[in-house]
Amino acid sequence: xxxxxxxxxxxxxxxxxxxxxxxxxxxxxxxxxxxxxxxxxxxxxxxxxxxxxxxxxxxxxxxxxxxxxxxxxxxxxxxxxxxxxxxxxxxxxxxxxxxxxxxxxxxxxxxxxxxxxxxxxxxxxxxxxxxxxxxxxxxxxxxxxxxxxxxxxxxxxxxxxxxxxxxxxxxxxxxxxxxxxxxxxxxxxxxxxxxxxxxxxxxxxxxxxxxxxxxxxxxxxxxxxxxxxxxxxxxxxxxxxxxxxxxxxxxxxxxxxxxxxxxxxxxxxxxxxxxxxxxxxxxxxxxxxxxxxxxxxxxxxxxxxxxxxxxxxxxxxxxxxxxxxxxxxxxxxxxxxxxxxxxxxxxxxxxxxxxxxxxxxxxxxxxxxxxxxxxxxxxxxxxxxxxxxxxxxxxxxxxxxxxxxxxxxxxxxxxxxxxxxxxxxxxxxxxxxxxxxxxxxxxxxxxxxxxxxxxxxxxxxxxxxxxxxxxxxxxxxxxxxxxxxxxxxxxxxxxxxxxxxxxxxxxxxxxxxxxxxxxxxxxxxxxxxxxxxxxxxxxxxxxxxxxxxxxxxxxxxxx
Numbered sequence: 001x002x003x004x005x006x007x008x009x010x011x012x013x014x015x016x017x018x019x020x021x022x023x024x025x026x027x028x029x030x031x032x033x034x035x036x037x038x039x040x041x042x043x044x045x046x047x048x049x050x051x052x053x054x055x056x057x058x059x060x061x062x063x064x065x066x067x068x069x070x071x072x073x074x075x076x077x078x079x080x081x082x083x084x085x086x087x088x089x090x091x092x093x094x095x096x097x098x099x100x101x102x103x104x105x106x107x108x109x110x111x112x113x114x115x116x117x118x119x120x121x122x123x124x125x126x127x128x129x130x131x132x133x134x135x136x137x138x139x140x141x142x143x144x145x146x147x148x149x150x151x152x153x154x155x156x157x158x159x160x161x162x163x164x165x166x167x168x169x170x171x172x173x174x175x176x177x178x179x180x181x182x183x184x185x186x187x188x189x190x191x192x193x194x195x196x197x198x199x200x201x202x203x204x205x206x207x208x209x210x211x212x213x214x215x216x217x218x219x220x221x222x223x224x225x226x227x228x229x230x231x232x233x234x235x236x237x238x239x240x241x242x243x244x245x246x247x248x249x250x251x252x253x254x255x256x257x258x259x260x261x262x263x264x265x266x267x268x269x270x271x272x273x274x275x276x277x278x279x280x281x282x283x284x285x286x287x288x289x290x291x292x293x294x295x296x297x298x299x300x301x302x303x304x305x306x307x308x309x310x311x312x313x314x315x316x317x318x319x320x321x322x323x324x325x326x327x328x329x330x331x332x333x334x335x336x337x338x339x340x341x342x343x344x345x346x347x348x349x350x351x352x353x354x355x356x357x358x359x360x361x362x363x364x365x366x367x368x369x370x371x372x373x374x375x376x377x378x379x380x381x382x383x384x385x386x387x388x389x390x391x392x393x394x395x396x397x398x399x400x401x402x403x404x405x406x407x408x409x410x411x412x413x414x415x416x417x418x419x420x421x422x423x424x425x426x427x428x429x430x431x432x433x434x435x436x437x438x439x440x441x442x443x444x445x446x447x448x449x450x451x452x453x454x455x456x457x458x459x460x461x462x463x464x465x466x467x468x469x470x471x472x473x474x475x476x477x478x479x480x481x482x483x484x485x486x487x488x489x490x491x492x493x494x495x496x497x498x499x500x501x502x503x504x505x506x507x508x509x510x511x512x513x514x515x516x517x518x519x520x521x522x523x524x525x526x527x528x529x530x531x532x533x534x535x536x537x538x539x540x541x542x543x544x545x546x547x548x549x550x551x552x553x554x555x556x557x558x559x
Contacts, residue, residue: 006217009189011052012082013070014060018185018213019177020049026172027053031060032069037170039142039151041127043158044174047212051091051125053174054152055081058089058121061150077117088117094126100133107141110149120149127153128160135162143168176211179203179303185213186220196230197223204233208242210282241276243283249311251280251352252287255327256315258356264349277344278335281351285331291316292324327355428499434461434469437498444494452490455481462508469495469503472510482507 011017014024030036036057042050059071059078071078080086092106106122114120124130130138142151142165153169155161183206190197197220205223209216219240223231226239237244247270254262270280290302290312302312316324334351338344428434434441438461446453455478456471463470471491473479481487488505495503 004218005189005193005221006214009217011049011056012073014053014056015070017049017053017056019181020053020174023053023172023174027057027060028069031057031066036061036150038145038149039169040153041158041161041166041169041171042152042154042174043171044156045176045211046156047209047214047216048174048177049213050154050174051123053172054121054123054154055089057152058123061119061121062088062117080116086117088114088119089121089123091123091125094124094129098129098131098134100131100137103130103134103137107137110141111146114148118148121152122149123152123154125154126156128155128157132162135165139164139168177213178211179206179209182206182209182211182213182216186216189217189220190224193224195224197236198230198232200233201231201236204236204242205240207286208240208279208282210286238274241274241279243270243275243280244273245307247273247275248280248283248287251284252291252311252315253318255284255352255356256291256318256323260353260357263352263356267349267352271345277348278338281331281334281338281348285328285335287312287315288324288327288331291319292328295319295321295324330355429464429466431461431464434464441494441498444497445490448494449487449490452481452487455487456491462510467501467503468506470506470508472508474511476509476511479507479509479511 014028017024040054040057042053044050056071059073059081060066060069062077062081063071064075064077065072073079073082077086081089092102110120110122145151151169153161153165158166158171158173183202186197186202186206187199190202201223202220205219206216208219223236223239226235228235236242247266250266251263251270254266267280271277287304287308290299290304290308293299293301294309294312295316299309299312302309304312330351334347337347428437442453442456445456458475458478459471459473459482461469462472471482473482482491492503492505495505
């Protein structure tokens with residue numbers, strides 16, 4: 001039976017520990033000085049060497065011929081411990097032996113002398129899983145064990161270990177291992193295994209391991225088992241269910257722009273290409289962390305490559321402040337949910353949707369954050385690379401929306417980002433061409449101001465030439481609305497979008513002059529008619545319009 005790489009390449013000495021120099025040096029000095037503590041707490045994420053260090057410590061303390069504090073790994077005691085045959089070194093899984101009865105049994109057995117070694121060693125893995133009653137039964141023994149016994153408690157969640165226990169042990173924190181250190185270790189393993197693995201593939205695996213050497217070796221083992229030689233980055237990604245970088249970057253940009261449809265569409269493409277949902281979430285979390293650190297002015301702490309650093313800077317500039325921090329909270333919650341027997345893809349999609357599409361009953365702040373992200377993304381896409389000199393035409397008032405660019409008109413800019421159908425510029429110049437493009441103009445206005453678009457449906461182009469368009473309004477209400485400065489700016493922007501260049505827009509009244517101010521009983525005013533035309537399908541049930549007086553000025557009769 002083939003032994004997994006992470007088992008074959010366990011460290012045998014303190015010097016072999018990867019990325020834990022402080023822990024290794026301190027324990028080595030204690031063994032060398034004969035000053036080993038009665039109990040240790042090894043805390044850190046999975047795969048960082050906690051249990052391996054405990055086994056090295058057990059051998060070093062019991063070695064018959066120690067080498068300057070290191071075990072020689074050749075004496076009878078070292079071989080017995082390494083093989084797992086020693087009855088004096090016991091590894092207890094607290095996840096399955098977590099009750100008071102197991103701790104009482106341990107308490108009764110520690111008083112017996114070792115069978116063959118100098119000292120008994122109890123290694124309790126996942127110690128945080130012990131119950132409160134078990135800790136209480138174990139506490140006195142942990143505080144004052146017999147001279148021939150010492151304990152090593154290993155945990156990934158030290159905050160769950162009672163304070164009364166933490167105060168009685170010597171604690172060592174095992175940090176995540178850098179991707180550079182992991183990559184160097186993987187390259188050495190591949191060389192010893194006589195397997196050619198491309199450098200890019202090794203770095204891909206080392207980043208995917210997220211600081212865990214054991215995970216990295218398992219991933220390398222899986223990539224090698226794929227059979228392709230040499231192991232390329234494409235083969236490694238396919239074998240490990242990793243997300244293609246292009247799709248990963250596309251997901252990040254869609255998230256930054258609060259584009260729910262784009263986010264799910266790209267995630268679906270990643271899943272169809274073989275990406276593992278859990279790994280996709282980890283990759284997005286890693287880049288979200290990089291984006292948040294970049295937004296805080298600490299990009300060097302992200303620990304990503306140049307390409308991903310550029311992506312992090314881009315999405316950090318688009319998303320509003322705090323967006324990626326919220327994302328990390330949601331991703332952490334989803335990571336916990338994925339530890340349960342659930343539909344992983346559904347959980348990831350639900351998490352992404354919660355980020356870009358807050359629930360109806362979500363706090364106002366959450367909805368505002370999503371809206372801000374959407375607006376920021378649209379502005380980022382619509383912003384031209386270099387400002388162009390404005391051509392002749394009406395000047396929009398302060399605060400009006402900027403004209404859309406040609407990229408917006410062909411669907412690659414704001415319109416596409418909004419999920420609307422892309423429009424193509426036809427550069428209309430004649431009245432016939434503008435009549436053909438009139439519905440496109442109404443659609444462009446509708447994206448900004450749906451009510452104003454309803455007003456334009458009752459208007460029409462009446463005169464046109466290159467760079468100039470005259471719009472006719474039949475009613476006083478329509479005429480006044482188009483001449484409003486804010487509406488004029490919206491209309492000018494939409495016309496420029498359809499034409500693909502700035503166009504001078506004029507308004508002309510083409511209805512009958514209102515010579516009689518009186519309104520017959522039951523008749524509808526121009527304003528009421530305009531409302532009904534704007535909101536198709538509506539009906540009037542009552543009106544409270546002011547009767548015109550003799551002093552009222554007549555409606556305008558022309559432009």
